[in-house]
Amino acid sequence: MRGLLVGRMQPVHQGHLQVVKSILEQVEEVIICIGSAQLSHTIKDPFTGGERVMMLTKALSENGIPASRYYIIPIPDIACNSIWVSHVKMLTPPFNKIYTGNPLVQRLFMEEGYQVTIPPLFYRDTYSGTEVRRRMIEGENWESLVPSSVKDAIYEIEGVERLQHLLKIEVSEK
Numbered sequence: 001m002r003g004l005l006v007g008r009m010q011p012v013h014q015g016h017l018q019v020v021k022s023i024l025e026q027v028e029e030v031i032i033c034i035g036s037a038q039l040s041h042t043i044k045d046p047f048t049g050g051e052r053v054m055m056l057t058k059a060l061s062e063n064g065i066p067a068s069r070y071y072i073i074p075i076p077d078i079a080c081n082s083i084w085v086s087h088v089k090m091l092t093p094p095f096n097k098i099y100t101g102n103p104l105v106q107r108l109f110m111e112e113g114y115q116v117t118i119p120p121l122f123y124r125d126t127y128s129g130t131e132v133r134r135r136m137i138e139g140e141n142w143e144s145l146v147p148s149s150v151k152d153a154i155y156e157i158e159g160v161e162r163l164q165h166l167l168k169i170e171v172s173e174k
């Protein structure tokens, strides 16, 4: 059995890691799709698809999850929701089950006849990309919300400086 999880992962945080672990208790392999892979360098989507692949790869390795149990696949958005499931299928290995908390993703896969599971949320108020980015901008502690290897990856790409610079650009353009 192979499951599929889709997420923007801007950035990868402890909630994503927990949900991957819980999926791997139910299926042999998980396909983790990095959604909106074409987006980067905005306040909502600061990190590139490749940077998010790096964060996730390092987080799974740090947590001892063997590479034989997952596939990480960047998926760019498309303009047509009605054919998005086919777009995902084109880019991924075959899968049987979908895991997502996102209502639109649930809807689109259900309409195509897939079994959709809504995984439990872990501390959603704090383990959320919005909260991690807010703390980065405000200079608060964001490091505890992400796996240690993701923290190091974000330092390596100077992610916090990028986000704070993007905010200044956005403010100056208003």
Ligand code: NAD
Pocket (backbone or CB within 6 Å): 006, 007, 008, 009, 010, 014, 015, 016, 018, 019, 034, 035, 036, 037, 076, 077, 078, 079, 080, 081, 084, 099, 100, 101, 102, 104, 105, 108, 119, 120, 121, 122, 123, 124, 127, 128, 129
């Ligand atoms: P996200 O990173 O916010 O969340 C991904 C998943 O991670 C959630 O569904 C949830 O299951 C899990 N998760 C997040 N926080 C958690 C926590 N604290 N505890 C446990 N689990 C947690 O990503 P998202 O916004 O849901 O990503 C959906 C992607 O699908 C987007 O990139 C979107 O653009 C894409 N999409 C594209 C189209 C299109 O191109 N037409 C259509 C639909 C969806």
